[in-house]
Amino acid sequence: MASNTTIRRADSTDAETIYRFICRLEGEDPTREEFDSIFLKNLEDPDCYYFIAEKNGQSVAFVGMQIQSVLHHTARIAEIIEMFVLPEHRGDGIGELLYWHTKDIAQERGCKFFEVACNNVRERALDFFSKMGFEKTHCKFTERL
Numbered sequence: 854m855a856s857n858t859t860i861r862r863a864d865s866t867d868a869e870t871i872y873r874f875i876c877r878l879e880g881e882d883p884t885r886e887e888f889d890s891i892f893l894k895n896l897e898d899p900d901c902y903y904f905i906a907e908k909n910g911q912s913v914a915f916v917g918m919q920i921q922s923v924l925h926h927t928a929r930i931a932e933i934i935e936m937f938v939l940p941e942h943r944g945d946g947i948g949e950l951l952y953w954h955t956k957d958i959a960q961e962r963g964c965k966f967f968e969v970a971c972n973n974v975r976e977r978a979l980d981f982f983s984k985m986g987f988e989k990t991h992c993k994f995t996e997r998l
């Protein structure tokens with residue numbers, strides 16, 4: 854269970870761990886240099902949050918969240934950009950812990966909406982986000998450039 858799981862803010866020493874999580878999440882290996890340059894830049898951004906979940910001292914999951922001010926809401930919104938739990942730790946409540954942790958920050962920061970975009974192929978994750986309380990309200994169109 855998630856009872857002995859702790860959540861902490863990620864820092865530059867977590868680059869390797871989060872890089873490996875992203876490779877598994879996406880099923881492909883981005884260039885490490887490109888990954889590092891984006892990750893280190895985002896760590897400096899006060900609107901960008903990365904959290905690591907640790908169990909018995911081992912990093913088992915992470916979440917990335919971004920806050921932005923959007924004109925059409927004339928307000929700040931928070932979006933979960935990435936979330937990954939190691940397969941052997943899924944179903945233990947760790948995703949839910951990360952959900953509540955990021956949602957609390959979104960509320961503290963005065964965000965009007967909390968969002969997540971999830972690929973339709975991730976059927977299990979879609980079920981998870983629905984269960985957390987997100988409603989399917991938008992269609993996201995993507996074009997590869």
Ligand SMILES: CC(C)(COP(=O)(O)OP(=O)(O)OC[C@H]1O[C@@H](n2cnc3c(N)ncnc32)[C@H](O)[C@@H]1OP(=O)(O)O)[C@@H](O)C(=O)NCCC(=O)NCCS
Pocket residue numbers: 878934935936937938939942943944945946947948949950970971972975976977978980981984985
């Ligand atoms: C989606 C994901 C983050 C969920 O994390 P998790 O730690 O396994 O989820 P939890 O154990 O916290 O589950 C919380 C609740 O959602 C439910 N749930 C979790 N996965 C579910 C699923 N596939 N279908 C239905 N319910 C699900 C759990 O049963 C639990 O409810 P309960 O407390 O009533 O039992 C995790 O499975 C994952 O990393 N998936 C692969 C990566 C991914 O697709 N990420 C999302 C892209 S942004």
